[in-house]
Amino acid sequence: MSADTPSVEPALKARALNKRYGRVVALDNADFDLMPNEILAVIGDNGAGKSTLIKALTGAVTPDHGEIWLNGQPVAFRSPIEARNLGIETVYQNLALSPALSIADNMFLGREKRREDFFGRLFRTLDKSHMQKVARQKLTELGLLTIQNINQPVETLSGGQRQGVAVARAAAFGSRVVIMDEPTAALGVKESRKVLETILRLKERGLPIVLISHNMPHVFEVADRIHIHRLGKRVAVINPKRHTMSDAVAIMTGAMAPPADEAA
Amino acid sequence: MSADTPSVEPALKARALNKRYGRVVALDNADFDLMPNEILAVIGDNGAGKSTLIKALTGAVTPDHGEIWLNGQPVAFRSPIEARNLGIETVYQNLALSPALSIADNMFLGREKRREDFFGRLFRTLDKSHMQKVARQKLTELGLLTIQNINQPVETLSGGQRQGVAVARAAAFGSRVVIMDEPTAALGVKESRKVLETILRLKERGLPIVLISHNMPHVFEVADRIHIHRLGKRVAVINPKRHTMSDAVAIMTGAMAPPADEAA
Amino acid sequence: DEVIGLITKTETNPFFVKMREGAQAKAKELGVTLITAAGKYDGDNDGQVAAIENLIAAGAKGFAIVPSDSKAIVPTIQKARDAGLKVIVLDTPLDPMNAADATFATDNRKAGVLIGEWAKGTLGDKAKDAKIVFLDLATNQPTVDYLRDQGFMQGFGIDVKDPNKYGDEDDSRICTHEISQGDQEKGRTAMENALQKCPDVNVVYTINEPAAAGAWEALKAVGKDDGSVLLVSIDGGCPGVKNVQAGTLGATSQQYPLKMAAMALEAIHSGKIPDIDPKMGFLDTGAQLITAKPVDGVPSISVEEGLKLCWG
Amino acid sequence: MSDNATGSAAAERGLSQEQGGVASFEDPDRGLIRRMQEFLHRYPTSIPFIVLLIGIVIFSFAAPGKFLAPFNFSLILQQVTIIAILGVAQTLVILTAGIDLSVGVIMILASVVMGRTAVVYGVPVEIAFPLGLLAGLACGFLNGIIVTKLRLPPFIVTLGTWSIFGALNVWYSKSETIRQADMQEAAPFLQWTGTIIKPYSFFADTLGLDLGFLKGWVLNYGSIVMLIVAAVIWYVLNKTAFGRHVYASGDDPDAARLAGINTDRTLIAVYSLAGFICAIAAWVLIGRIGGVSPQAGQTANLDSITAVVIGGTSLFGGRGSIVGTLVGALIVGVFRNGLALSGLELLWQDFAVGVLIIVAVTIDQWIRKISS
Amino acid sequence: MSDNATGSAAAERGLSQEQGGVASFEDPDRGLIRRMQEFLHRYPTSIPFIVLLIGIVIFSFAAPGKFLAPFNFSLILQQVTIIAILGVAQTLVILTAGIDLSVGVIMILASVVMGRTAVVYGVPVEIAFPLGLLAGLACGFLNGIIVTKLRLPPFIVTLGTWSIFGALNVWYSKSETIRQADMQEAAPFLQWTGTIIKPYSFFADTLGLDLGFLKGWVLNYGSIVMLIVAAVIWYVLNKTAFGRHVYASGDDPDAARLAGINTDRTLIAVYSLAGFICAIAAWVLIGRIGGVSPQAGQTANLDSITAVVIGGTSLFGGRGSIVGTLVGALIVGVFRNGLALSGLELLWQDFAVGVLIIVAVTIDQWIRKISS
């Protein structure tokens, strides 16, 4: 199996992850490999277990069994904080935003910037204007120009604007791995394009990226490799240059057997 | 303006809808026309005001000004219930599901079926097994086969499964107008296809459908007319047969002036 | 192993805490097991009903109870007596009184009368145009509340109208009734509000000594701690008696919870109910007026004696 | 148009070859523990029963003999009846993400209306009793109207009406207790809930069955009223559309509204029903003490909320059950009774109640965790 | 691959022609009412002040003369001080979607520890006072630990610890009051918060300013302590990262955790801080009553929650403000004082308090609605 014996150490690797909820099996001996500085797309049917896989990798869910390695080191995150402290930044499918907090507050949640002056050092005063400026700038980079007020509570944003905030946050702070679970689902044509550009830009910065998406054209446009998830496990990893979209969809839905050389 | 003087009465019509939140203007004199038995797509940037438009049309939000007609009758819905009682069924972008209730409960929420026997008539006992059967069937029609337990609380479903439940509900119960706000955003390739098929099937049943989507291929595939929303108002209604996707996107983003004949 | 119960109105009121302590000491002396219980607030009938039931289940020989609602508890006490338990009522008699095997009470009305008479006597001629503030217990007037309040009025020479209810009097000397809940902090708040209404107050009746201590703080804050206001109370706890000694409290009626409890335990244990004056209907454990400034015709004891007898 | 659908069409070509068939992850391993887990997972309402059982076992050691006597269990049942009924009312309200601080005072007010109207004003009990029920219903209805029409937080509304109903209670009752003897004379029907039945004699006398294990076990009609109230509300919550609407309204009110539920009507019905149930509790209360004590019931709010929360219902609404509330009330009753019998000093009884409540809920949560 | 991107690429061709530029919907119409609306919309914390003002106006008619006197306002301020401080503690907890039923008893326990240790056991106040603060902190810490580590609902936890701390209070205090005179002798520092200052004389004597409008207005150090506590917590909530975490933890705890906030640590800190603030309230309480009364403050829980909720903080967490709580406490204080001065019968005062609370929050909501 090719994916199991890579020449370089994967940035993020998992073996035999299992997770069940009552009688529902969400992960069934799932494997995962993210190589350094690649864009890995994860595709699969609704309910295949993609989000659960991501959550297991980032400590948001504790797998029942299975092992995870970050850059070759075994890790066992007990909470998303631990993953984040090691530089893994994630856009969760449900976005993980605090509805009543403002856009700027949400962007910097958990890594607020203090003022650099006396007050900041002594009283830990936040540098709100700086954070607002940066937040505005990051959103503009993603083309979210219709946001009129950076202090608007997130709950008053449109579905797409909200997603933009989550993506901007991950893109701005990811330092080792960036994981995005359907980042463009609610986004418009223009904004989706910007997100893809952002992903490519992150790759240029040397980061590996995991992209979960149901949008095959997007996947095939940016992915270096495609992890196909089905019924709770990885069934294949394919090279988008050597397979068509229709092959990928066929494997994903079980219509086609995974290619022998790339089967996981 | 062509859209203003249609030969037949629109199924749903609105003029000069306004809605502001504090200093944010979400609807700015927006017009809307849905012809009988057509599929009308509504497209627009994130934050353009599409969802607010839909909410204003269905009573989920009360517009500050503006008038609405259903089949030529002026209406002023004070709550979504009134719209629903007149046969307008909506898939809201945030889905409007009760997280702790089961899939079957959610599908039949507000129109539960009673048992037909003595108990049902006397004690209003619900016919749970019937509702579960129908719910299962509707989900299967949408291709959501990975749902293992119809009594699972909706909050434990994957993002796509959840959306499937909301779409199935609207498709099953819409009797006059069906409105779908980004129904395929979280859906996989297969499931999206089924939703488009469902939309076409609803049209065959003689219903007019409103489809909000950022997926241009989907829009151009099924829409009879395309309402382009920008900065809180309708800027154009175009015929997908006479315009390209790139024209639509250009009008939507303000890069191109709306075509004179079809400008709203 | 003989079990005897003690049920008080509330758990934390020092009056009842001392009563329990007295009972505990007596129980040890007699070699019996004491089970204590209490209502959750003044007026909690249901808590006391449950406590009595539990004592029946525990096979107690008998119990002493300070009833929260002296009428409503009667059927439950009947049930206990039917089950063979001896019941001695403390402090507040039942209605009807003979529903218990015996009643060891302080006459709360009489305690009120004592401080009323003392206040009247101390004021002398000025009593005619006194301005009186009442700091009472609660809006719904639990038994002890109206007994003490109306007793004070009787002693002071006010026409009480309905003797089982305050607030219906029309004597112009009554300036206001305020609610203190017998709580020191609320006592202060009540007195502050009363002072706004009656700046020329010169007599303050308080339901208990914590309320009196709170009231005194309010008086002090406006400079009325100069003896221009007579503050009277009921209980006779050690802090209260010391306040009489210090002159912050004019007089207090002292009651004897430890004595009551000890006597009750003794009686239940021995099965010998002491003789009771048939005229009174209950055994009076006494209430004595404590003041540093005795008034003719009002029996009182000195602060020193009071300190020897005080309970907390 | 020619360039519409190529991209996604390309992807969807893959679908044509798809094979049907439902995904099946079904799991074969079903040992005893696994089956136990599944049972608990499927019937989470059984978990509080386990906690209750643990409590009973503990106290049968802490207060040997006395605690386990059938008569004592009868007592516990009688002691928790009122809180359990109020708990049912409170559960309804809490399921809608509300809270009702006025249940206790509604109960007292209703008992005063029933008792005083019949005994003091001499109105026939056939009128006084429904009048009391109506008073409860009206109080609840008022709560519901204010909550929905003025869109105020239920906490504030019921805090306000608590004061208001309390004042009305003092006004109407004049704070006068109605004695058992007077009640018996004027309106014995109101005391009916306190009537004791002995199941043992019942079976022995009427059916000729000698069910020895029932000896010593007594019951009163109040407990039966409680069970009926709980059963009816259980039925309403689980088997009728209204019940689903109650859950949905508390779970996510906005979603419920968008889904087409008239949440206002649901809430008004819930508060009214809760008020009515409080009036039934009033009836049971009269039976329990034989008369009417207008000062009672001040801690009933907190007690009823406690029963609800210990029973596993979430204060945030939408999740919980009536059975949980009954067991919650029983758990607290068992603790209090057991501690009282244990002969512990009052002060340490309080301490122990606090500890036990926390421990009980911890065990509950722990079983839930391992069963999922 | 050749068939990848055609579909969406076709659509995206439209983007190349796009013009930049931020969307601007800015609205020019800005009349007086509009500007007022915008002010309220932008500073929603100002709304409770308006309600407070309305209350003051009403009572200046209902109890003319007395109510509006500066001295009476001083009284109201003193009367609400303790509840306001406890309200600040309660606000912290409620912002995290919790509730603290133990604030009142923590306050009492801390006051007993301070007072009894100093007066009865003769420990120097320099030790006894910090010991009291520590006791409050420890109680809060215990609450926090149980809530987070055992994952129990805060309602249950603090209900349990309420019993536990209450028992400890009875045990340590022996229910014995400490008299003002004894306190004055042994530990006058503990009474310092009750010391009265007269701002008028202060300005007149030290600065030579004759600020006539200050005449009659007195203040005590307790009120100043309250303002300092409120200001510090306001600062913490609004200007520090910890404050953001408090809001986020209450708003949507799952989202906060996923976003990388250590919600457990935040919660433990919040409960500990709340306990500490309760101990400060204990100090103010000693100043107010001059000594220590182990039975005081039994209604403080409900009162503090009331202040928080009237101040506009949501019991579901994540939304609310300290300023609101202060104003909420003041509103209740004004109502109670005004009604007491109005000379209304006690029973109808209770009635009126209930009505006024509902009316106050209704007006608050109504202003909020028209301002949005």
Ligand SMILES: Nc1ncnc2c1ncn2[C@@H]1O[C@H](COP(=O)(O)OP(=O)(O)OP(=O)(O)O)[C@@H](O)[C@H]1O
């Ligand atoms: N309750 C609210 N308070 C304040 N602003 C709001 C509120 N609801 C919506 N808005 C604002 O109104 C504008 C329109 O929002 P809307 O949800 O209608 O956009 P949309 O066209 O549906 O966008 P998307 O495609 O991202 O779903 C946005 O700028 C949004 O921030």
Ligand SMILES: Nc1ncnc2c1ncn2[C@@H]1O[C@H](COP(=O)(O)OP(=O)(O)OP(=O)(O)O)[C@@H](O)[C@H]1O
């Ligand atoms: N907390 C839970 N309890 C029970 N079942 C769950 C829970 N979370 C997820 N599941 C189930 O696990 C399966 C996998 O869910 P997951 O969210 O990982 O799917 P997904 O691949 O991300 O789907 P989508 O593309 O729709 O987002 C689904 O069948 C879902 O119903």
Ligand SMILES: [Mg+2]
């Ligand atoms: Mg997913």
Ligand SMILES: [Mg+2]
């Ligand atoms: Mg939208």
